[in-house]
Amino acid sequence: MQSLLYIEDFPEIRKCLYAPPTRERRSLSFFVKDEYKADFPSIWKKYFDNSFILMTGNEAIESTYFGSGIPHKRARGFLGDFVAIATGDISIWFRDEKGKGVDHIALHAGLCHDEMVVPLILIER
Numbered sequence: 001m002q003s004l005l006y007i008e009d010f011p012e013i014r015k016c017l018y019a020p021p022t023r024e025r026r027s028l029s030f031f032v033k034d035e036y037k038a039d040f041p042s043i044w045k046k047y048f049d050n051s052f053i054l055m056t057g058n059e060a061i062e063s064t065y066f067g068s069g070i071p072h073k074r075a076r077g078f079l080g081d082f083v084a085i086a087t088g089d090i091s092i093w094f095r096d097e098k099g100k101g102v103d104h105i106a107l108h109a110g111l112c113h114d115e116m117v118v119p120l121i122l123i124e125r
Contacts, residue, residue: 029080051088
């Protein structure tokens with residue numbers, strides 16, 4: 001069972017961001033204020049070093065986590081300044097303007113075994 005945490009509960013991290021995290025709560029993109037870009041990795045690791053792999057947007061493109069083909073010309077911009085990919089049982093998201101957490105039905109972007117194995121189902125006619 002995954003634990004869902006909210007970025008607002010980590011003010012030290014939230015103050016670094018100029019927008020809420022994007023993409024998916026098991027594979028997040030962060031857009032970081034210029035004045036925090038150098039400090040963001042150490043702040044993030046203080047809370048989530050054992051639960052996520054953190055890399056820069058450029059490292060994410062080069063890592064092949066998102067495939068080995070030629071990335072779309074806008075992919076780098078979508079990935080933000082930093083990307084965090086879950087390796088444990090924690091998911092992180094944000095609350096909307098009313099303070100309500102929005103849930104996703106499907107979570108599949110982490111690096112845990114069950115998220116990476118896709119069954120192949122063949123139907124013969």
